[in-house]
Amino acid sequence: MPSLSDSPPSRPPPVPVETHPNRSVGLKEQRALPDPTRLAPEDAYYASSLLRARPSSAHYDDSLRVLNPNAVHATSVAALRLPPAVPGVGGRKEVRKLRGTSRRRRRKGAWKKLLWVKQSYPDNYTDTETFLDHLQRNPRVRPYDFWPLVADSTVIVQHVCSVAIFVCCFVGIVQGRVSPVSVVCWGSVGTALGWVFWDSWILREHAESVHVAERASEGDDGSSSSSMTSSVNPSGATSSRPGAQKENQVHGLGLSMANNEPNQIASRKGPACGGDVDGNTQEPASPLSGPASDSLGGLSHEADMSPMFSSRNRQRLSTVKSAFLIYFALLGLSPILKSLTKSTASDSIWAMSCWLLIMNIFSFDYGSGEGAGATKFPASLSTNAAVMASTVLASRLPSTTHVFSLMLFSMEVFGLFPIFRRQLRHVSWTGHVLLTLTLVLVAGGAVGITLRGGWAAFVVGSILGSILTALTMGGCSWWLISLQKYKNVVTGPWDPARPIIRRHWD
Amino acid sequence: MPYNIAMVSDFFFPQPGGVESHIYQLSTLIDRGHKVIIITHAYKGRTGVRYLTNGLKVYHVPFFVIHRESTMPTVFSFFPIFRNIVIREQIQIVHGHASLSSFCHEAILHARTMGLRTVFTDHSLFGFADAASILTNKLLKFILSDVDHVICVSHTCKENTVLRASLDPLMVSVIPNAVVAENFRPAEPRSVKPIGPNDTITIVVISRLFYNKGTDLLIAAIPRILASHPNVRFIIAGSGPKAIDLEQMLERNVLQDKVEMLGPVRHEEVRDVMVRGHIYLHPSLTEAFGTVIVEAASCGLYVVCTRVGGIPEVLPQHMTTFAKPEEDDIVLATGKAIAALRSNKVRTDRFHDQVKMMYSWTDVAERTERVYQGISGDISPEEFYGYYPGEGLEASGDRVRSFALIDRLKRYYGCGVWAGKLFCLCVVIDFLLYAFLEMWFPRANIDIARSWPKKVHQRNENHSLGNEQKNDRDRLHAN
Numbered sequence: 005m006p007s008l009s010d011s012p013p014s015r016p017p018p019v020p021v022e023t024h025p026n027r028s029v030g031l032k033e034q035r036a037l038p039d040p041t042r043l044a045p046e047d048a049y050y051a052s053s054l055l056r057a058r059p060s061s062a063h064y065d066d067s068l069r070v071l072n073p074n075a076v077h078a079t080s081v082a083a084l085r086l087p088p089a090v091p092g093v094g095g096r097k098e099v100r101k102l103r104g105t106s107r108r109r110r111r112k113g114a115w116k117k118l119l120w121v122k123q124s125y126p127d128n129y130t131d132t133e134t135f136l137d138h139l140q141r142n143p144r145v146r147p148y149d150f151w152p153l154v155a156d157s158t159v160i161v162q163h164v165c166s167v168a169i170f171v172c173c174f175v176g177i178v179q180g181r182v183s184p185v186s187v188v189c190w191g192s193v194g195t196a197l198g199w200v201f202w203d204s205w206i207l208r209e210h211a212e213s214v215h216v217a218e219r220a221s222e223g224d225d226g227s228s229s230s231s232m233t234s235s236v237n238p239s240g241a242t243s244s245r246p247g248a249q250k251e252n253q254v255h256g257l258g259l260s261m262a263n264n265e266p267n268q269i270a271s272r273k274g275p276a277c278g279g280d281v282d283g284n285t286q287e288p289a290s291p292l293s294g295p296a297s298d299s300l301g302g303l304s305h306e307a308d309m310s311p312m313f314s315s316r317n318r319q320r321l322s323t324v325k326s327a328f329l330i331y332f333a334l335l336g337l338s339p340i341l342k343s344l345t346k347s348t349a350s351d352s353i354w355a356m357s358c359w360l361l362i363m364n365i366f367s368f369d370y371g372s373g374e375g376a377g378a379t380k381f382p383a384s385l386s387t388n389a390a391v392m393a394s395t396v397l398a399s400r401l402p403s404t405t406h407v408f409s410l411m412l413f414s415m416e417v418f419g420l421f422p423i424f425r426r427q428l429r430h431v432s433w434t435g436h437v438l439l440t441l442t443l444v445l446v447a448g449g450a451v452g453i454t455l456r457g458g459w460a461a462f463v464v465g466s467i468l469g470s471i472l473t474a475l476t477m478g479g480c481s482w483w484l485i486s487l488q489k490y491k492n493v494v495t496g497p498w499d500p501a502r503p504i505i506r507r508h509w510d
Numbered sequence: 511m512p513y514n515i516a517m518v519s520d521f522f523f524p525q526p527g528g529v530e531s532h533i534y535q536l537s538t539l540i541d542r543g544h545k546v547i548i549i550t551h552a553y554k555g556r557t558g559v560r561y562l563t564n565g566l567k568v569y570h571v572p573f574f575v576i577h578r579e580s581t582m583p584t585v586f587s588f589f590p591i592f593r594n595i596v597i598r599e600q601i602q603i604v605h606g607h608a609s610l611s612s613f614c615h616e617a618i619l620h621a622r623t624m625g626l627r628t629v630f631t632d633h634s635l636f637g638f639a640d641a642a643s644i645l646t647n648k649l650l651k652f653i654l655s656d657v658d659h660v661i662c663v664s665h666t667c668k669e670n671t672v673l674r675a676s677l678d679p680l681m682v683s684v685i686p687n688a689v690v691a692e693n694f695r696p697a698e699p700r701s702v703k704p705i706g707p708n709d710t711i712t713i714v715v716i717s718r719l720f721y722n723k724g725t726d727l728l729i730a731a732i733p734r735i736l737a738s739h740p741n742v743r744f745i746i747a748g749s750g751p752k753a754i755d756l757e758q759m760l761e762r763n764v765l766q767d768k769v770e771m772l773g774p775v776r777h778e779e780v781r782d783v784m785v786r787g788h789i790y791l792h793p794s795l796t797e798a799f800g801t802v803i804v805e806a807a808s809c810g811l812y813v814v815c816t817r818v819g820g821i822p823e824v825l826p827q828h829m830t831t832f833a834k835p836e837e838d839d840i841v842l843a844t845g846k847a848i849a850a851l852r853s854n855k856v857r858t859d860r861f862h863d864q865v866k867m868m869y870s871w872t873d874v875a876e877r878t879e880r881v882y883q884g885i886s887g888d889i890s891p892e893e894f895y896g897y898y899p900g901e902g903l904e905a906s907g908d909r910v911r912s913f914a915l916i917d918r919l920k921r922y923y924g925c926g927v928w929a930g931k932l933f934c935l936c937v938v939i940d941f942l943l944y945a946f947l948e949m950w951f952p953r954a955n956i957d958i959a960r961s962w963p964k965k966v967h968q969r970n971e972n973h974s975l976g977n978e979q980k981n982d983r984d985r986l987h988a989n
Contacts, residue, residue: 117665119686119799119823120868127683127877128659128895135679136669498635498670500722500796501818501835505730 172450184409360393520611664820696810714787719750724793
């Protein structure tokens with residue numbers, strides 16, 4: 005090759021040098037303290053030296069420190085640094101004087117991570133300092149703590165328990181041990197009680213949010229741009245109810261949307277009650293702009309106290325109305341539901357309802373109803389699966405009364421009970437824990453009775469069930485935490501950037 | 511010493527694109543005395559052997575195409591015809607392109623089985639998160655665990671490939687793309703008339719209108735740029751799924767007289783579009799190299815681009831304004847660029863000559879040739895891979911990849927607990943297939959193709975052919 009005959013002398017074997025005049029930290033110091041969040045070049049091909057091995061030797065806390073996003077923040081913020089295109093000669097001289105040792109660098113010039121400059125380094129030169137410079141590991145990981153994790157898992161336990169109770173009730177009804185009417189009566193009494201509680205909580209929140217809105221309107225800012233009636237502004241609630249706020253922080257919960265849901269359901273249930281809702285003091289359909297709601301809160305607070313209560317009553321009335329609507333619709337539909345799956349074999353029904361209930365458990369919205377953590381699956385998927393499961397189960401029952409009772413009970417368990425649970429967790433953490441305990445005990449007992457029968461079986465089932473639940477909760481939480489050390493999310497400049505667009509044009 | 515090189519990729523002309531033209535332009539290696547053939551799959555209306563005008567021989571192998579001109583990955587079925595072509599053309603080096611091309615992966619695997627040196631060029635960036643990337647990365651690891659050398663188009667691309675395939679970084683070279691500067695000249699008599707404060711400035715955007723090309727950013731930024739700079743016009747060329755959104759935005763804001771949509775343009779016409787403008791806006795979200803911004807700079811356009819992927823390495827600072835991939839920042843950067851042009855601080859008339867100095871295919875061919883020399887042992891490994899005392903890098907050895915089956919199996923076995931065993935199985939089957947083919951279709955029955963006559967190097971090459979044949983036989987016996 006004619007052109008290459010002269011190339012070898014011009015490319016002497018490269019020696020790693022300081023690549024950048026600005027990177028003034030000595031090489032040796034950096035070598036001695038490798039940044040654990042960065043890969044060394046060796047990591048790429050010595051598979052054994054990857055992070056996976058590192059935390060196993062170190063204590064778990066150390067690995068968590070590695071996972072900690074704050075440690076990585078510095079590198080994440082640094083944009084792709086560009087060395088100056090042509091480093092100033094004067095600056096280079098100064099640096100050289102300071103170091104005075106690297107003779108090679110003087111001859112060759114520093115390697116730059118640029119393509120447009122002709123460099124005297126071979127193409128496969130790997131600069132040990134800038135190589136994988138912008139690699140980040142686990143940039144957005146949030147380490148879990150054991151007890152909060154266990155506390156959060158109670159939500160799942162509650163739901164699984166209520167499903168178990170429902171299934172046991174169905175088995176009892178089918179086997180003739182339990183009267184369907186008594187089941188639905190107890191269920192309805194519980195629902196009514198729950199509604200009374202829920203209503204009082206809503207009332208209290210009304211009063212508080214009105215207070216907040218009043219104070220906010222006296223101030224100058226529009227911090228209470230949320231609607232004055234229902235959605236509690238967490239920042240606003242801090243002063244009036246410090247205890248509740250602390251709970252919210254501890255358990256990572258905030259419930260501003262939960263209150264909206266029952267009303268929405270109510271207005272969905274009957275077209276009649278949709279018209280009743282007064283736009284002034286009830287939910288505004290869309291969040292009002294800040295100043296408007298402020299003036300609303302400021303002007304109408306004292307004058308509106310009594311109309312608000314009356315509208316409160318009107319809403320109660322509409323709830324009762326829609327409850328009766330559902331009641332009678334269900335009563336009318338029961339004969340149809342009874343013969344719905346006559347031609348289907350029972351085996352298929354059991355299998356189908358099993359799958360539907362599993363679907364319900366897995367797609368249930370366990371979140372606190374915050375807008376930010378919106379679930380991927382719509383909550384309606386879960387509810388629909390449950391209703392369909394109870395429909396096919398109900399069609400196995402002998403009489404219309406049975407079918408009606410089971411359907412009503414399933415509405416209560418799968419439709420209304422979750423709303424109550426969510427609100428309860430928001431309002432009182434002790435209540436939430438007590439409810440969880442009760443549910444676990446009842447579910448365990450119900451399973452015991454279903455399997456064996458008798459009150460002894462109930463007690464044994466409760467005890468076994470609660471022990472099993474506690475072990476599962478602890479075990480799963482511990483497992484999840486111990487799995488965290490395998491987390492190895494690698495991001496870098498090669499990932500497609502997420503565009504940040506301020507407003508949408510539609 | 512001239513080599514016989516086979517470039518293998520699913521992507522080649524008549525399909526247009528960056529990889530395609532890269533492969534075509536690399537055939538400037540022919541001018542340096544090498545013999546280059548291209549193996550690709552059959553395109554509609556193109557099957558069999560074709561010669562291109564510069565003496566480049568293209569094999570269009572009939573194969574089942576599944577998605578966007580990628581062939582069906584059938585690990586072994588390509589082997590018989592590949593072996594035939596390789597023996598017929600006396601290939602010594604197999605050079606595969608593009609990580610989504612299963613043709614290239616299979617060719618590298620078979621070539622290693624046949625005892626040939628292999629090079630792989632990566633043109634794209636991949637993440638690590640989604641399922642498709644995980645699968646692609648595993649396959650890439652399989653193929654690249656036995657490759658002799660890898661070429662990446664930018665340093666970011668190198669980091670990415672090294673991580674994805676767990677490679678020794680010294681086995682990866684960075685050789686950028688280039689442009690044919692003659693095809694991207696600035697407008698002819700550019701009478702260097704300074705842009706006045708009220709003259710119209712035209713912003714050009716040429717890209718496929720896809721999500722990852724940042725069309726959403728473009729859609730959000732255009733109305734704001736036009737609102738704050740009255741004497742600015744846009745020319746947008748390209749087509750894609752986001753074209754409808756773009757047109758909707760134009761209609762909603764009534765900007766039709768300020769934004770010209772050209773639709774898809776052919777690569778030959780790109781220069782004619784570019785020279786109509788002053789600024790080139792490139793809002794892409796990921797880019798391994800970004801040839802188009804080099805082309806724009808070569809046409810004398812000031813470049814505004816997002817700081818993603820390998821883009822910051824491509825052009826010097828006086829030719830570009832960088833923006834974060836955010837709507838606000840793009841508006842800001844474009845405003846800065848317009849102000850810089852209006853104040854005549856930027857000497858765009860010099861860009862063409864500067865770009866010509868930076869990127870040329872002759873340079874790329876020269877550097878690729880050095881890679882070939884390195885892997886064939888014409889340059890000593892110490893010189894090719896460099897010597898780093900006390901770095902620990904030389905400890906990994908194994909850079910000169912031996913063809914012994916047991917060594918190859920060792921390399922594949924390290925790919926993963928289950929994957930390693932699966933890959934070993936594939937390699938063993940491939941080897942048995944090779945032995946079977948050697949018996950069934952003996953080498954002696956395969957005709958040797960005559961090379962395209964060349965003016966220079968003729969004698970030299972004939973001489974080497976004889977040697978090569980002998981070498982091949984020897985290697986076969988050794989196996």
